[in-house]
Amino acid sequence: MMMNAMTSKIVYLVSNCSSLKHIHQIQAQLILQGLYSNTTIAHHFITASQSLGLLDSALALFAQLHRPHVFICNTLIRAFSHSHIPHTPLYIYTHMHRNCILANNYTFPFLLKSLSDSHDLKQAQYVHTHVVKLGHLYDIYVQNSFLDVYASCQQMGLCHKVFDEMPQRDVVSWTVLIMGYKNAGKYDDALMAFEQMQYAGVVPNHVTMVNALAACANFGALDMGVWIHDFIKRSGWELDVILGTALIDMYGKCGRIEEGLCVFESMKEKNVFTWNALIKGLALAKSGEEAVLWFNRMELEGFKADAVTLVGVLCACSHSGFVDTGRWIFNSLIGGKYGFSPGVKHYACMVDLFARAGYLEDAFKFIRDMPFEPTRAMWGSLLAGSRARGNLKFSEFAAWKLVELEPENSGYYVVLSNLYAEMGRWSDVEKVRSMMKERGLMKDLGCSSVELEPQEHVYELLVAH
Structure with a gap:
C-alpha cells in the first residue's frame, strides 16, 4: 500500500x-x-521525456534495467519511432531478443514504422522472420506495418505478396498498397488496386483518395479522377486543403484546368501547395497570361512563393513566349525577393524560355554563365530552339554536348547526322555514322501513341536518316 x-x-x-x-x-x-x-x-x-524532447534520458533509464518488462520496451520503441533517431527502436528490439524478452503484437507496428522511415529492407526482412516464429503474422496491424515498410523500400512485389496472404484487409491495407504503387511510379497498378478496393466493398478515406488522385494525375486517368470528385461530393466530405490540392493537380495534369479553377475557388482554405498546383496546371494548359495573373494574385493575398511556384510561373512564361515577364520574375529571384537563390530548374526554365522565343544568344549565355553544370534538358532546349530557327551553329554545338552527356543515346547521333546532311557536310555525316558503328549503336525506332476510345493505338516511326 x-x-x-x-x-x-x-x-x-x-x-x-x-x-x-x-x-x-x-x-x-x-x-x-x-x-x-x-x-x-x-x-x-x-x-514525459518524449514530450520534453529528452529521449536520451529515457534511454539512459532503460540501460539501467536488467530485464525490463515488454511493456516498457514497447513504450520506448513507440517513443523513438516518432523521433529523428530511426535506428534506436531496432537497438531496443535487439536488446529484447538477446535478453529473451518476448515481443508481442504491440512491439512490431512501431518497430516497423522506424524501419519504414529509414527504408531498411534488410532489417525488415529479419524482423519478418521473427514475427512468423512468434505467431503474430496474421495480426492486421502487424501486416499493415509490413505493407508500409516494403512499400517504403519500393519492394512492391513483397508488399503485394503480404497483401495477398492477408486473411482480412481494412482501408489502411488498401491505402498503403495504392500509395506504394503510386510512389513507385506504377500508376496503372495503383488505379487497378483502387478499383479492386471498390469491388471488395471497402470504403476509402481521405488518404486513399489523395493517393488515387495523384495516380490519376500522373497516368492521365481523367474519368477515374472525375469519379473520385463525384464520390467526394456524394459523401459530403469537406474539401480540405490536401484533398482540394490533389483535385486541382489532377485536373491540371489531365488538361481540364477550368474544373481545377472551380475547385480552387470553392476551397475555404488554401496553402502554397494549392497555389502551386493551380499555377502549374495553367502552365501545362499553355495559359501563360492567366498563370502570371494568378501568381500576382497569390502574392497580393499574402502567400509566399516557394521554389516550385517560381518554376511553375517561369514554365508558363516559356510556353506562352512571355520573355520580358519571365526575365523580370527571374531577376526578382536573383535579387533576393523570394528569400532563396534560383536552382537548376529555374535556370532550365529560362534557357527554355529564350530558346523557344528564338533568343538563342541569351539562352547560350544563360547556360555558359550559370553556377551549375548544364543539364541534358538545357542543351535539349537549345537544340530544339536552334533547329526551329534554322541556326545550324547552335544546333551542332548543342547536339555534340548531348552526345558527351549521353554517349549511348543513338538519337543524338541521328540528329547530328541530319544536321550535317542539311549543311552538305557529307564527310561529317560519315564520321558520325562511323562513331555509331564503333559504339554498337543502332538507329532507334520512335514510338507515337494516340488514345482512340476504347483502346490505345501505337505507331512506330523510323527516326530520319
Whole structure:
C-alpha cells in the first residue's frame, strides 16, 4: 500500500515535469531508490521525456534495467519511432531478443514504422522472420506495418505478396498498397488496386483518395479522377486543403484546368501547395497570361512563393513566349525577393524560355554563365530552339554536348547526322555514322501513341536518316 502511494506520487511528479533539470533529478532518485524497474513509473518517465524532447534520458533509464518488462520496451520503441533517431527502436528490439524478452503484437507496428522511415529492407526482412516464429503474422496491424515498410523500400512485389496472404484487409491495407504503387511510379497498378478496393466493398478515406488522385494525375486517368470528385461530393466530405490540392493537380495534369479553377475557388482554405498546383496546371494548359495573373494574385493575398511556384510561373512564361515577364520574375529571384537563390530548374526554365522565343544568344549565355553544370534538358532546349530557327551553329554545338552527356543515346547521333546532311557536310555525316558503328549503336525506332476510345493505338516511326 505504501509502495502504491509512493508510485502515485512519483507518477504525479513525472507527469508534471517541465524541464531538463527536473527530469534529471527524478531520474537520479529513481536509480538511487531502485524504482526504475517499476513498470508504471518507467512508462510515465518515458512519456514525459518524449514530450520534453529528452529521449536520451529515457534511454539512459532503460540501460539501467536488467530485464525490463515488454511493456516498457514497447513504450520506448513507440517513443523513438516518432523521433529523428530511426535506428534506436531496432537497438531496443535487439536488446529484447538477446535478453529473451518476448515481443508481442504491440512491439512490431512501431518497430516497423522506424524501419519504414529509414527504408531498411534488410532489417525488415529479419524482423519478418521473427514475427512468423512468434505467431503474430496474421495480426492486421502487424501486416499493415509490413505493407508500409516494403512499400517504403519500393519492394512492391513483397508488399503485394503480404497483401495477398492477408486473411482480412481494412482501408489502411488498401491505402498503403495504392500509395506504394503510386510512389513507385506504377500508376496503372495503383488505379487497378483502387478499383479492386471498390469491388471488395471497402470504403476509402481521405488518404486513399489523395493517393488515387495523384495516380490519376500522373497516368492521365481523367474519368477515374472525375469519379473520385463525384464520390467526394456524394459523401459530403469537406474539401480540405490536401484533398482540394490533389483535385486541382489532377485536373491540371489531365488538361481540364477550368474544373481545377472551380475547385480552387470553392476551397475555404488554401496553402502554397494549392497555389502551386493551380499555377502549374495553367502552365501545362499553355495559359501563360492567366498563370502570371494568378501568381500576382497569390502574392497580393499574402502567400509566399516557394521554389516550385517560381518554376511553375517561369514554365508558363516559356510556353506562352512571355520573355520580358519571365526575365523580370527571374531577376526578382536573383535579387533576393523570394528569400532563396534560383536552382537548376529555374535556370532550365529560362534557357527554355529564350530558346523557344528564338533568343538563342541569351539562352547560350544563360547556360555558359550559370553556377551549375548544364543539364541534358538545357542543351535539349537549345537544340530544339536552334533547329526551329534554322541556326545550324547552335544546333551542332548543342547536339555534340548531348552526345558527351549521353554517349549511348543513338538519337543524338541521328540528329547530328541530319544536321550535317542539311549543311552538305557529307564527310561529317560519315564520321558520325562511323562513331555509331564503333559504339554498337543502332538507329532507334520512335514510338507515337494516340488514345482512340476504347483502346490505345501505337505507331512506330523510323527516326530520319
